[in-house]
Amino acid sequence: MDVLTDAFAWLNDPLNWTGRDGVLALTATHVLVSAQAVLLAAVVALPVGLWLGHRGRGATVGVVVANTTRALPTLALLTLLAASGMFGNPATVLACAVFAVPPLLSGAVTGLGDVDPHVRDAARGVGMSGARRLWTVEVPLAVPSLAAGLRTGAVQVLATVPLAALVGGTSLGTIVVTGFGTQRFGQALAGGLLVAALCLVAEGALALVQRLVTPAGLRSRERAARPAAGSPRRRRRPSPVATDAADRSNEPAAPR
Template identity: 55%
Template sequence: MSAPTGVVDEALVWLNDPLTWTEPGGVLDLTGEHLAMTAIAVAVASAVAIPVGAWLGHSGRGAGLVVWLTNASRAMPTLGIILLLAAGGLFGNSAAVIAAAFFAVPVLLVNTYEGVRGADPDARDAARGMGMSDGRILLQVELPLATTLVAAGLRTTIVQVVATIPLAALVGGGGLGQIIALGMGTQRYGEVLAGGVIVAVLCLAIDLVLAIGQRLATPAPLRSSAR
């Protein structure tokens, strides 16, 4: 019992040291870098997955194959992608961002596809009856109706990427994973525990903020139907 208690005590001491947070390269700096990497990875994934998922949901062309391939890609571990990129000569933040973006695409694509595909057929038919083009139907009717699922996909994706980015430290990248990697390298396991706690709290905090944002982004009529 003494060893675990010692690790917890060491973690508390480390977390309560003001320099841990404020010094250059401290927790605050690493958190900023962590969030920046997350934002880039999610932006890249969104730029690919949301338009493709929306168009497939609207047209239905090749949707089954693409969704199957997307789901199959989830079986490839993010760490494996990072190590493959490192073997190809790509290290640091770039490797982690690319791997996290690859990891983020499936959830976004499938949620967008399902949201657009499940849009109210009556609303779609009414838009066609008004002479709206396919593009306008997608942008002005189907995507707004798909807001709830797209927002849910973004929320899940962002939290998953925040939890994945610490792997960047294994290939020389930044972010909060540096705390865990440094603690493992120096056998300061209290620091490892503290780093894990910081990442977990960050994930929970972001999920809470995104849950509020998801509700605000959902049109009022859809909120009522969800209830």
């Protein structure tokens, strides 16, 4: 309880929120580094994912290869980059971008893979080229999966960027590392709470963006399908005529 009390006392101190190393400045840097990492990952993952999903071949292999990057811990990658002479936020952007590639790639491949083949055939039948089918038919229908992959990758990066403080970077992780270094565990806990709150805010904001960018037709189709999938099947009541006929069939026959 003492650590929790110290954490709230640290958060309630106005001096900890202002200045170059204050919460507001560190939060801005944290968000900037995260945005750069997600943008770098999107530049690499989205073109490859759209190409694999449009072709319909090699998508599984591409996703599996991308997911192998998750086996490499971000802290280990940061250590390797630091050993090669890359420190601070540039190393963090590169390491977190590698970590964000799999969800972005999976979202693109899955979104285009779920497009109805009949829709593709109809677009091909009216004479659309492959590039036009991709950008005017397939990508709009894949927007929910694309947005979901971006949302997952962004939140993962926001939660990973605090490791930048271990290689000389600047983020909300600086508060955590400084707290542990000075044995002010309340400060370290306060930094962890700030990171968690930032991730929750980003999750909610990106969920709203995902809903807004989803075409209205897809949203209405999802709303129409949700009650049908979630509501239990009602048992049909037998009609009074059928009940009366069944009762009569069960009556014993009258003696002759």
